[in-house]
Amino acid sequence: MFLFSKKALGFRNPDTNQIVYVRKGDVTEVPDWVAHDPLFKWAVAEGSVSTVEQKAQVAVEKKTEEPVEAPVEEPEPVVKKTTSRTRKSAAKE
Numbered sequence: 001m002f003l004f005s006k007k008a009l010g011f012r013n014p015d016t017n018q019i020v021y022v023r024k025g026d027v028t029e030v031p032d033w034v035a036h037d038p039l040f041k042w043a044v045a046e047g048s049v050s051t052v053e054q055k056a057q058v059a060v061e062k063k064t065e066e067p068v069e070a071p072v073e074e075p076e077p078v079v080k081k082t083t084s085r086t087r088k089s090a091a092k093e
Helices: 032-036 038-046 052-064 084-092
Strands: 002-005 009-012 019-022 027-029 049-051
Touching: 002 052, 009 038, 032 038, 038 049
Parallel strands: none
Antiparallel strands: 002 027, 002 049, 009 019
């Protein structure tokens, strides 16, 4: 799982006491157990950490939707109107 962090944080694995650090402003790959850490849940709720995979998946889903094209209307042909004056001048020529 990849995380983008707005703060420097350390997540602790309760089974092995391993600590994984993420730096401010970095995208970091972290083990899946980090999602079960209470600090991770708090940071996500606060907005300090976000998972990059979710955003990328949403972007991919948006791109896969087929765009709906607006119907193209053909312009109507212009019909030249004749008046009595244009008929008289055409008849004289």
